[in-house]
Amino acid sequence: MFDVRPVDTDYVRHRAAQFRAQVERRLDGSLTEDEFRPLRLMNGVYLQLHAYMLRIAIPYGTINPDQMRMLAHLAEAHDKGYGHWTTRQNIQFNWPKLVEIPDMLDKLASVGMHAIQTSGNTIRNVTTDAFAGAAADEYLDPRPYAELLRSWSTDHAEFQFLPRKFKIAITGAAKDRALVQAHDIGLRLIQKDGQTGFEVWVGGGLGRTPMLGKVIRDFLPEADLLAYIEAIISTYNLSGRRDNKYKARIKITVHERGLDVFKAEVEEEFANRRRDFHGADREALAIFKDRFAAPAFRNAPTDGYEAERAKNGAFRSWTDTNLHPHKVDGYASVIVTFKTHGETPGDASADQMRLLADLAEQYGHADLRVTHDQNVVLPHVHKSDLPAIYAALQKAGLAVANAGLTSDIIACPGMDYCALATARSIPIAQEIATHFKNNGLEDEIGKLNIRISGCINACGHHHLGHIGILGLDRAGVENYQITLGGDGYDIPAIGERAGAGFPYDQVVPAVDRLLRAYLEVRADASERFIDAYRRLGPAPFKAALYPEPAHA
Amino acid sequence: MSKAFVPTAAKPGVITANDLREGHNVWMCEDGWTADPARATLFEDEAIADLALLKAVGQSNLVVGPYLVEARRGPNGPEPTHFREAFRQRGPSNYFHGIQTVKQAVTQTEASNV
Numbered sequence: 225m226f227d228v229r230p231v232d233t234d235y236v237r238h239r240a241a242q243f244r245a246q247v248e249r250r251l252d253g254s255l256t257e258d259e260f261r262p263l264r265l266m267n268g269v270y271l272q273l274h275a276y277m278l279r280i281a282i283p284y285g286t287i288n289p290d291q292m293r294m295l296a297h298l299a300e301a302h303d304k305g306y307g308h309w310t311t312r313q314n315i316q317f318n319w320p321k322l323v324e325i326p327d328m329l330d331k332l333a334s335v336g337m338h339a340i341q342t343s344g345n346t347i348r349n350v351t352t353d354a355f356a357g358a359a360a361d362e363y364l365d366p367r368p369y370a371e372l373l374r375s376w377s378t379d380h381a382e383f384q385f386l387p388r389k390f391k392i393a394i395t396g397a398a399k400d401r402a403l404v405q406a407h408d409i410g411l412r413l414i415q416k417d418g419q420t421g422f423e424v425w426v427g428g429g430l431g432r433t434p435m436l437g438k439v440i441r442d443f444l445p446e447a448d449l450l451a452y453i454e455a456i457i458s459t460y461n462l463s464g465r466r467d468n469k470y471k472a473r474i475k476i477t478v479h480e481r482g483l484d485v486f487k488a489e490v491e492e493e494f495a496n497r498r499r500d501f502h503g504a505d506r507e508a509l510a511i512f513k514d515r516f517a518a519p520a521f522r523n524a525p526t527d528g529y530e531a532e533r534a535k536n537g538a539f540r541s542w543t544d545t546n547l548h549p550h551k552v553d554g555y556a557s558v559i560v561t562f563k564t565h566g567e568t569p570g571d572a573s574a575d576q577m578r579l580l581a582d583l584a585e586q587y588g589h590a591d592l593r594v595t596h597d598q599n600v601v602l603p604h605v606h607k608s609d610l611p612a613i614y615a616a617l618q619k620a621g622l623a624v625a626n627a628g629l630t631s632d633i634i635a636c637p638g639m640d641y642c643a644l645a646t647a648r649s650i651p652i653a654q655e656i657a658t659h660f661k662n663n664g665l666e667d668e669i670g671k672l673n674i675r676i677s678g679c680i681n682a683c684g685h686h687h688l689g690h691i692g693i694l695g696l697d698r699a700g701v702e703n704y705q706i707t708l709g710g711d712g713y714d715i716p717a718i719g720e721r722a723g724a725g726f727p728y729d730q731v732v733p734a735v736d737r738l739l740r741a742y743l744e745v746r747a748d749a750s751e752r753f754i755d756a757y758r759r760l761g762p763a764p765f766k767a768a769l770y771p772e773p774a775h776a
Numbered sequence: 777m778s779k780a781f782v783p784t785a786a787k788p789g790v791i792t793a794n795d796l797r798e799g800h801n802v803w804m805c806e807d808g809w810t811a812d813p814a815r816a817t818l819f820e821d822e823a824i825a826d827l828a829l830l831k832a833v834g835q836s837n838l839v840v841g842p843y844l845v846e847a848r849r850g851p852n853g854p855e856p857t858h859f860r861e862a863f864r865q866r867g868p869s870n871y872f873h874g875i876q877t878v879k880q881a882v883t884q885t886e887a888s889n890v
Contacts (some may be wrong), residue, residue: 251797253837271840273864274874276799304873319873321798568870639860640868648863650870700858 235379236338237330243267244326251323266346266384268339269325272643278317278325279342280332284352284370284394285313285594289581292592294335296577302328307577309562309570309598311634311683312391313351314342318641340378345386347377347457351393353401354595357516358557358603360549364413364420366396368512369449375508376450383457387464388472390457391429394422403596404428405436405716406688408474409456414443421445426456426486427478430682434718435475438483440490448498450505455494459486519589519604521552529607539614542625550604558588558602558613559595559627565661569635569653570598579620587613596685597634599627630666630674630739631657634685638678638695639702645678647695647702647728652676655732660739669739671752675710688712690754691735692719702728706738708765709757720762722769734769741768781844783819790816790847790854791825791832792864793839801864801875802839803854804832809839811878813865814853819844 243263250260264270268279280295287295295315299307302324303317310316320328332338341348350370357365373392377383383390395402396413404410410425422444428437444452460474463481471480478486533540548557560580562570572580580600584592587609588602595601605613617623626632633656636642638649653676660666675689679696686692692707703725710719726734739753745764746756757765783789790813791804802809803816810816819825825844832842845861847854856862867874 251837257836257840271794271799273860274799274801274867275794304871318868319799323797571870639863640870648869650868654870697860702859 233333233336236333236336236340239267239338239340240326240329240333243329247322247326262344264322265343266340267325267329268342269322270343270643272318272637272641273639273645274641275319276322276325277641278320278328278339279310280315280317280337280339281342281349282314282337282594283374284350284356284367285354285596286356286367287592287594289585289590289592291335291337292577292581292584294331294337296574296581298328298331299572299574299577306571306573308568308637309572309594309600311596311598311636311685312349313354313594313596314349315594316637318637343389344384345388345390347373347380347383347386347390347392349391350374350377351391351402351407351596353395353397354593354599354601355401355548355557355603356396356593357518358548358550358555359397359401360551361398362396362551363398363415364396365516365518366394366402366411366413367516368509369396369411369413369446370394371512371515372450372505372509373453375512376454376505382454383461386457386461387466387477388469388474390460390474392453400713400716403685403688403712403716406430406685406712407437409453410437411449416443419445422449424452424456427475427483429473429475430685430687431473432470432680432682433473433476434682434687435479436716436718437475438478440483440487446509447506448494451498451501452490452494455490455497458497459489459493463489519591521555521604522606524554524606524608526554526607529610532611536611538623538625539611542614542623543610545625545629546627547610548601552604554608555604555606556610558605558610560600560602560617560622561624561627561632562599562622563626563632563657564621564624565626565631565657566654568650569633572600576620576622579616579622583613583616597632599632626666628671628673630660630669630672633657633674633676634689635676636678636683638676638684642678642683644681645695646680646697647678647704649676649678649684649693649695652693652695652704652728652731656735659732659736663736665739665743668743668749669753670749672739673710673712673754674735685712686710687718688716689719690752690757691738693731693735696725698725704728704731706731706734706769708762709754711754714754715758722762722766724770737768737771738765741765781846782822783825783844783846784822785820787846788818788820788849788854789825789844790818791828791842791844792816792861793832793842796836796838796840804828804842809835811875813856813875814850816847816854818847818849818854 393402393407394411412423424441425437593601635649635653639645676693677684677686707719867876
């Protein structure tokens with residue numbers, strides 16, 4: 225049964241102390257690696273291709289300036305001066321030493337952060353819209369519900385050894401920027417007959433068997449959230465397959481058993497579970513709603529912003545691409561892209577982290593969000609402050625006007641870091657971004673979503689890219705499959721494989737042919753690549769990817 | 777991966793793992809473990825390699841996840857045959873981090889000693 229943890233910090237300090245003792249026992253030989261591995265994974269510690277990796281939870285991507293500064297400190301004191309934003313709104317450090325990780329966890333605990341349930345077959349970080357609480361198209365702020373789910377799922381005794389990892393996403397906006405259909409459970413906040421509740425999706429996921437979720441409940445009243453989610457996961461916990469790791473996700477359970485059968489089991493379990501919830505969850509939700517109350521927005525003129533736009537073309541260009549509409553007049557959400565052409569997507573240096581912390585404090589109501597597309601958002605910025613923010617970002621190399629463009633690529637770490645990867649992702653992303661900057665086509669191409677994964681586990685969400693790139697090992701050589709037509713946002717769709725894969729050095733030329741073909745066939749400049757693909761089908765794009773050989 | 781790899785004279789192999797305390801890649805060599813893959817012992821015989829792998833597994837206080845993987849003879853020592861092992865021996869391609877920095881330091885030291 226759910227209870228509110230009064231002081232999370234005590235709990236994470238306790239867990240950090242536990243892990244310190246576990247590391248000591250591993251080093252003195254009291255624990256074998258087989259015994260230690262699940263313990264380190266429960267604390268976000270992986271062993272990767274070159275080193276240990278520590279994945280730190282950033283619940284629903286929300287982080288405050290002090291926490292951001294702590295990440296900067298960890299990057300400098302225990303890593304190589306940078307961290308990597310992940311596609312699930314977390315951060316990873318690629319080079320920590322096992323013997324130093326207990327110190328890192330102690331430091332994280334001092335600012336209320338941890339790495340609990342960032343790995344293992346548990347309920348992982350609950351993700352949401354990076355513009356939560358700010359977006360103009362938002363019906364209701366999803367963060368109090370995300371926090372309720374986080375609080376309930378942390379150390380939930382029943383769900384520590386699920387058949388497989390479990391991911392929940394929630395959105396409260398008209399446009400789904402949380403990818404709810406690509407999650408084990410997806411929640412959309414809706415209103416019905418004046419009552420707030422959720423449309424509940426189940427069984428979505430990417431990986432080797434990509435599937436979009438299905439609606440298991442058209443409307444779930446707000447008060448029943450935890451009881452119903454608990455019913456879904458407990459049903460899956462019993463009926464999910466444990467005989468085959470690759471068939472253990474809930475998407476396979478729902479697919480094999482059928483939605484109707486699974487739903488009937490869930491509803492029966494829900495009726496039982498509901499009796500155990502006596503209101504503590506609703507009290508907690510009320511507390512969380514207060515905690516996420518909107519900041520004190522100010523009413524001020526935006527003349528300076530408009531004047532700067534008129535006289536500074538670079539600033540205008542940046543505000544055209546890197547702002548998101550805010551629900552309050554005079555405000556905007558700022559997207560700080562970590563996609564500078566030629567740099568590693570999603571890597572942030574310690575200095576850049578500190579700058580974001582300072583900007584959030586000075587101009588952004590002390591609020592920062594890590595986005596699933598590996599950028600950072602200042603959700604609440606008054607437009608009059610945008611020129612100053614832009615100038616500061618420019619000095620740090622972070623004022624690139626490319627949000628949502630060709631170079632705003634999502635890429636997993638791939639075989640440059642990941643032990644599971646079958647090919648590299650990062651250099652492919654770097655080369656695509658540089659190529660389309662150098663040939664001057666990026667602005668002309670406009671909105672485009674390229675996503676790259678270095679193996680079929682699909683951490684780079686390649687299935688949801690307008691153009692998806694999947695790196696594989698084909699007979700000891702890196703080979704890249706291209707998928708087309710995927711979409712995570714407007715009309716969720718799994719991309720279709722275009723044809724045979726390309727060797728490493730042929731990927732950029734192939735994407736170049738593809739995008740030049742798009743420029744030829746699009747109706748006009750307002751028709752995005754994905755829109756043209758939907759209108760025309762794959763034929764002209766496949767023809768560009770696989771041109772007929774010239775015959776003599 | 778190549779854990780089931782069986783070395784022969786025609787297709788020799790090396791034993792590699794990660795350092796327990798720090799996590800970096802290491803290779804079994806004559807006097808223990810080294811971060812320099814060129815110093816790795818090249819195994820050409822299945823039985824000898826199996827015994828060495830058993831020894832490596834027994835050194836879990838030093839290394840994690842030892843395995844035997846194909847390598848070829850090179851002018852300066854064993855070389856990788858698969859790109860995954862080549863990346864493990866070089867480090868990431870996006871930064872000059874990892875083993876490549878160690879190699880550079882060794883090269884510079886050797887150069888300064890000439």
